[in-house]
Amino acid sequence: MVKPLSGIIPAILSLFLVITGCGAESSNDTGEGHVLKVGTDAAYPPFEKQEGDGTITGFDIEVMKAIAAAEGFEIEVEHTGWDPLLEGLKNGKLDAGISAITITEDRKKNYDFSDPYFEAKQLILVPESSKSDSLQDLKGKKIGVQAATTGEEVVKKAFGKTYQGLRGYDSTPAAIDDLGNGRVDAVVADNGVVKEYMKRLPEGQFKIVEDDSFEPEQYGIAVQKGNQEVLDKINSGLKTIKKDGTYDQIYKKYFGEE
Numbered sequence: 001m002v003k004p005l006s007g008i009i010p011a012i013l014s015l016f017l018v019i020t021g022c023g024a025e026s027s028n029d030t031g032e033g034h035v036l037k038v039g040t041d042a043a044y045p046p047f048e049k050q051e052g053d054g055t056i057t058g059f060d061i062e063v064m065k066a067i068a069a070a071e072g073f074e075i076e077v078e079h080t081g082w083d084p085l086l087e088g089l090k091n092g093k094l095d096a097g098i099s100a101i102t103i104t105e106d107r108k109k110n111y112d113f114s115d116p117y118f119e120a121k122q123l124i125l126v127p128e129s130s131k132s133d134s135l136q137d138l139k140g141k142k143i144g145v146q147a148a149t150t151g152e153e154v155v156k157k158a159f160g161k162t163y164q165g166l167r168g169y170d171s172t173p174a175a176i177d178d179l180g181n182g183r184v185d186a187v188v189a190d191n192g193v194v195k196e197y198m199k200r201l202p203e204g205q206f207k208i209v210e211d212d213s214f215e216p217e218q219y220g221i222a223v224q225k226g227n228q229e230v231l232d233k234i235n236s237g238l239k240t241i242k243k244d245g246t247y248d249q250i251y252k253k254y255f256g257e258e
């Protein structure tokens, strides 16, 4: 008795909103004017970070803005954090997510991804004095990762899903903080980010360990599964900014020549 009604009321309501054009997500005649809500975990420099005044900047943000400009749609970037980002994409509260998100087979079951826009790899960050030269050397040690990232995955793959030394953090900076104060012996995260921290932190504190077992990764912009319309626009915009040099310009700004 309750079930059919619960479906009918929203249906009537959305019909009303479409007719009156009052819906928060309503479009104008040309289909433009809908502001795309883009989520990110703005604690992953240089891909995304929050400035002191709250504005969100970074490589990903500039890429997303350039895509939107190329396609003529508007975006609003929101710092959601990592878990809420993945959740918000799944339930449709967000239209898109750009957050150094690695395209994985597992995630493809839950999201649709744009064409790849960046190549990445995991790196290990350890204290300068560490004797570890590979992931295997860290067996039995405490390893910090951002939970639900590919950094966590590589540690689980090497040492098992229930590895006692694994420490999952809500954010990568939190894991790196704990590396600084000795609560963990290493942090595994994306190369771009690890290198950025090496640049920013006092010299002689940490060093980078590379591990050949880490597979190459590719970042994609994620949308809700089945949202072909937004995905097509993103892919088309990405093609445009790659062709017209905008992407290269942004790349150079953040990563230098290469």
Ligand code: ARG
Binding pocket: 040, 041, 042, 043, 044, 048, 082, 099, 100, 101, 102, 103, 146, 148, 149, 150, 151, 172, 190
């Ligand atoms: N590339 C990794 C992954 O997809 C880490 C991404 C974390 N991104 C972030 N903004 N915190 O799992």
